Amino acid sequence: MIMDPLLFLPGPTYVPHNVRIAQAKPLVGHRTKHFRSIYRETVDLLKDLMYTENDVFILTSSGTGAVEAMIVNIVNEGDKILVPVFGAFSERLCEIIRIFGGTPIPLRYEYGKGPTYEDVKEAIEKNDDLKAIAIVYNDTSPGVTVRDLPKIAEYSKNEGILVLVDAISIFGGDKLLVDEWKIDVLVAASQKCLASPPGLAFISVSNDAWNVIKSTKKRAYYFDLEKYRQFDRKNETPFTPAISLLYALNESIKTIMDIGYSEWIRNHEKRANIIYEELHKMGAEPFVEKDFRSNTIISFAPPKGIKPSYVVDIMASKYNVYLARGMGPLSEKIVRVGNMGYIGIREIRLLIELLSEVMGISKSR
Ligand SMILES: Cc1ncc(COP(=O)(O)O)c(C=O)c1O
Incomplete structure (x- = not known):
């Protein structure tokens, strides 16, 4: 690697x-x-x-x-x-x-x-x-x-x-x-x-x-x-x-x-908002009800017909990008994106681009 x-x-x-x-x-x-x-x-x-x-x-x-x-x-x-x-x-x-x-x-x-x-x-x-x-x-x-x-x-x-x-x-x-x-x-x-x-x-x-x-x-x-x-x-x-x-x-x-702790926390929220918004545009809906949605773990159900395991496997094997499936009964229901720690907007943009490609979302949507 x-x-x-x-x-x-x-x-x-x-x-x-x-x-x-x-x-x-x-x-x-x-x-x-x-x-x-x-x-x-x-x-x-x-x-x-x-x-x-x-x-x-x-x-x-x-x-x-x-x-x-x-x-x-x-x-x-x-x-x-x-x-x-x-x-x-x-x-x-x-x-x-x-x-x-x-x-x-x-x-x-x-x-x-x-x-x-x-x-x-x-x-x-x-x-x-x-x-x-x-x-x-x-x-x-x-x-x-x-x-x-x-x-x-x-x-x-x-x-x-x-x-x-x-x-x-x-x-x-x-x-x-x-x-x-x-x-x-x-x-x-x-x-x-x-x-x-x-x-x-x-x-x-x-x-x-x-x-x-x-x-x-x-x-x-x-x-x-x-x-x-x-x-x-x-x-x-x-x-x-x-x-x-x-x-x-x-x-x-x-x-x-050095970054500033409040800024560090705000960055988690900003990134989460972008991810939720972009997933919505892709037709991949958040799994969790709005009032309980996490900023650090974004879980979503892929668009109909696409299995979470497919999304996770292709992202890893083709792009070296690691996401997680759901645990236990949620394993074939959701994909989880860890939005924790030191992640830049560049990485978020790349994630969105690759997810939309893997889930077959056309650019003209
Ligand atoms: C909420 C929560 N509790 C407990 C654990 C267990 O932590 P660890 O795997 O570090 O033992 C995790 C791990 O992901 C977690 O997310």
């Missing part, structure tokens, strides 16, 4: 050159002054991006590790957790809660729709002994964003219910204010909208969450968050961190800050 592949995947996403080469810096010991300074700086940068004063930890794992850490540290045997289910990743949340002995209370939606404030409020009213709500802010499998998250979180907190959020495929690509929205635990990962290589996950923990964690039965060793807090106070991690990935993450966040 001579040319770099063009990634429009739901992760991993394109990693800019300066971020890739940051990984080649010489390794240092993780109990040294040098490490401590890069660790502190990177955690503080993550806090800035999350708009939080809460503790934030960097885990050496993909996003699922942080989801598991969130659940194992919060959920005791028999705890009832409300989970709006509207895609594969919210299904997974239920599965992880079950594995750790909790009882997920699913609030189910047809794929393509998502939870509203009114639905969640009603579900909370009906279930009086909920410990938490666990919610995926942006379920990557249908491409659904929960726009009511701030209202949902505020209501839940007022009811004394912890708010646990999987923001893996949206952190860095859309609005997310951890403290203002009163999110107790937030999980995210490196390989999505931050344009960094895969391998790191992030977790923020509020004071209310710490009060609960104190009384949760210990069943994790590697993901015991109290250990991370203890080591964080020395600017260290409890176990050997992925130092090279930390260099890359540090570089990628600084690149985002």
